[in-house]
Amino acid sequence: MSIRAKNIIRKLILYICLLALMAVALFISSGKVRLVMGALTVAVLIFSIVINKLSERIRRTAVFAVVTICILLNAFYNVRNLGKLLPMSMTTNQMIYQEMNAEEKSLPDAYLRDLIKDKTIIVRNDVKTYDQYDEEEDEELRGNHFRRWYYVDNDYVRYFKEYSRNVEFDEEIPPYKGLTKFMNSFRESHQEVPYDLGYSNDMLRYSFILNKEGIQESGYFWYSWYYHTFSEEKERYLMIRIFNKEECENADRLCAIWDHLGRLTLMTEDYYKNTFRPSYDEYFNAMNQEVEK
């Protein structure tokens, strides 16, 4: 076979491969894209077939024209679609602390870090060590052999210790046991809708870097994330809620309370003392009386 024939066959195979790829791409693409790119493909194909017969000048001009069209189409596409592809934020404010994040309930702890950085946070207990917790059989977290209460107790405390101005301990702060039911009743009775920062799941995913004990916290997260993701009980995702957000932003001291699922609630110390705590005492006194009856 002559070199010329070989070249023709080689070219033919390459054309077929490329055009097949192009055909698949056009077939999957949407209407307008299909039309524009289809037309351009035909033009480029004709140009490619006759390219060697054209004068150098025409050839160069045509290639530059194709590239210029591509640049313009690129720019057109980017202006129209880039913002849809990737949520863009203007950096006129620091991007992490943009209001948009809080509104869209993304990066909840980004706002939280900003909120607490110059405040004293009051929590119930200081951090305890892993060996202070017993191993447990927990049906809810199938297969997760990590000592769950260690993480529930300590993750937020470590976080506050790292990112707030100061952490104080007050054993009078309600423990997480029984708090979930009370919180529901409190919200109903006080008609208060706390500001919802969204899921704090990711925050806890990464709070383990603050762990100085060398406990493999990512493993715990991985198990819980996995089971939460594939569990139908989506409510078990961790949440961050703030009572009276604006007052909290201006306050010097905040109380932090979380339930057994790690749903965190923040409020000002005044709000805690004057509104939250009396309701809590009242609720549990009523509960105790019912139990006694």
Add this chain to the structure above:
Amino acid sequence: MTDSFSYFLRQTAVVIGLWTTGFAFIYLLGAALAPKDDRKERSLYDRILRALLAYPAGMALWSLVGFLLLVSGVKYCLLSVVVAYTILFAGVLFYVITTGKLGNIRISQLSDNKITLRELIFGISVVLLVVIVAVISCIGVISVSVSNDSYYYYSLYPQTIAIEGRYLTSFDVFLTDVGQATAIVGCLPWFFGFEETFGIQLSLVFNLVGLFALAIWDMTERIIPESEDKPVKSKRMITTTILSTLFLATATPFMVMARWILANAYFMTFLFITFMLAVRAGNEAVDEGSCRRETLTYSFLFIAMLSMTRMEGGMMAGLLILCICSLAISNRDILLYYTLPIAITQVLYYSTIYIKLSVNPLYSFLDFTNVAVMLGFVFAIALYVSLIRGKHVITIQKHYSILLLGGLLLGNIVLCLIRPELYLTNLKYFGLNIILQNGWGYFGFFVLFALIILVGAERKSKEISFAALYTIGFILFSIAMCWARDGSLHAGIGDSGNRVLMQIAPFVVYSLTYELVTFLYRH
């Protein structure tokens, strides 16, 4: 929130500071590595290259110094960084003085140190441009995108490093999944009090565009033949450089990588710089008989940085070395300036996290098997270069590019046979992500257009160029890497496999430009 203006100012100052330290380092290094009483006049290209390499060099210095402090167990804080910088600069200066190369440090190109008006204008323009780029990047006129990984991997984790000043076992999957050099760049805001890195990243991307333009300029200068009418050649070079650079700068995958605050923009930049310097070193080896030590030493710095910018950095740098073997660079230089830095960073890092810290996360990208494969890969490259390359099997050297691509293709076929479902799913989503424009825009179509044109074009040389070799190799290697990670690719812009592939944009544009320019002007 109220601190935004002060944050912008600080970030701008840091960008300028990185450029200044990088420039000083490159300048001193250039003097130290040049022959004694070097009287050779630097070309404009050389001077622009130095100015453009300064910022990435400053960043690489910052990251590598931080990395060495962290793995050596010395407290990582501003003081230790300053001490390390002082030792480094003093060391280079001492070398310059003791070797009698002080005369090489010249402000002017002229031997009597008189600054001409042209030089003055050049110097002022460079400084002004640096300030303008820094201000535009940091002042908040360009929107950027942040995701969970931007925040946790490249903000919260670096903040914790800055607070602790050392690696801890509890950093856990951050040590196995995050590119440490990028995380150390992320420490800058926490040392200098401005909390964000978008300006630092955007400045680097502007820098990359400049370097890309320079690389295209250099390429066209070599390809386009001298004509009797000199301005005609210059006009052609300018047109090609502008069009090619504009095509890259507007390419959707490039835009996505540039504006998404993640490690990809850093990785893409340092990979391109190392690639570009390799092209230059190869040309020097052909033109001058050997590579300049200056070019090789810059490569040493940038490939070390590259290997730590993302977790798979060592592997990708390894592939680049395999492609560099197709150039005329000597075995000694490849071993010393390309393979050694990767070996140093990888061995130091893996021994720190797996031996010193005994990190063993339940879920991570980097496990023992992957580490063994990465180190084995670097070791195999070293063995190939020192024992086989250019010595025994002549056929290998003659058909090296074809053999390398064939080997990669064969490797992919083997992977496909081992787990066909995973491989084919990855391949399917790789294609779908491009066609469905998940971060790719019309880029896939345009590449096909260029290839259709090139098929029709009758080219004299059938050899695979270095750029094409690395581009095709990168695609095959990335698909193989995606196979090796846990879980398959999926349709979506954010998939890490898709992001790795999007980093290829500068290489695709460069190699297509190379092929088209070769056809148009060497026909």
